[in-house]
Amino acid sequence: MKLLLAEDEKELSRAVETILTHTGYEVDVAFDGEEALALFYERAYDVIISDIMMPKLDGIELLENIRRQGDATPVLLLTAKAEIDDRVVGLEAGADDYLPKPFAMKELLARVQALARRVQGYSQPELKCGNVILQMDELRLTARNDVQLSLQEAALMRLLLLSSERPIKGRSIVEKLWADETEEDKVELYIAYLRDKLDSIGADIVIAEERDEDGTAFRLVKEE
Structure with a gap:
């Protein structure tokens, strides 16, 4: 399955990309929201993982652009903020799941796998x-x-x-x-x-x- 990872913290991005690739996913990486949106327009993804706080275009704006196209690809939002308000904003914008930083890689994998199963079992390809x-x-x-x-x-x-x-x-x-x-x-x-x-x-x-x-x-x- 193909994933898009949008994360501007390069060390974290490399770590997440490594674990996802090792698990068997094909991963495209973007370091800002505009780059992520350009990749989204070019390719089809099974799951999108996006940080909220990114340069050029933040994760909420990225998500809103994706949903505006009528695209229902599952989106997992990552953020350093854990307040309820941030979660509500993300979910109202169309996010499918929400994972506050710092997080364990095992939990990230579990969230991604759950979204991937949803794509395979319940989506309408x-x-x-x-x-x-x-x-x-x-x-x-x-x-x-x-x-x-x-x-x-x-x-x-x-x-x-x-x-x-x-x-x-x-x-x-x-x-x-x-x-x-x-x-x-x-x-x-x-x-x-x-x-x-x-x-x-x-x-x-x-x-x-x-x-x-x-x-x-x-x-x-x-x-x-």
Whole structure:
């Protein structure tokens, strides 16, 4: 399984990377939040371990960016602060677990293994509708043939698949995926990308849209 470790304390980072690698995990390391976010955009991970206090982008901001993409990868937050308020902030931002420093490596491993089991046993690496399959772990869309998706295309496709045939308002998509965007033009752009890709793989579903005074909504329907 592949892990992302974001920790700016280099000695601690090396120690954690060593124990995780020795246990059998493949580990990518980042020393600040911006580097971690760049790796997240490039690759798919099974579990993310992130310190809260990091330069450039802190762990909460990193977590918020990850969740904003519609990504549900389990995140374990590390912090030197043990106050309840810090734990609440992390959990409210979407963290799956919380481990205050200093910690025993044995406890860190136990937490990571628990999150990894959750990924294997309870996550939905594949979502289906009609003849279309979305493989979130590989960011791949498959029907009669397949195509690679960007992370944001996959996040949007995931929202559409999870809602089945229930329409999703454009502004709701903005809130879930691009909370820093004020316009819905980006939704229209990515809907167009996905329509092209569904057509290219021979999908038997299409993205329909419904317009009213409250704006535009989108849903997946069987192609006529």
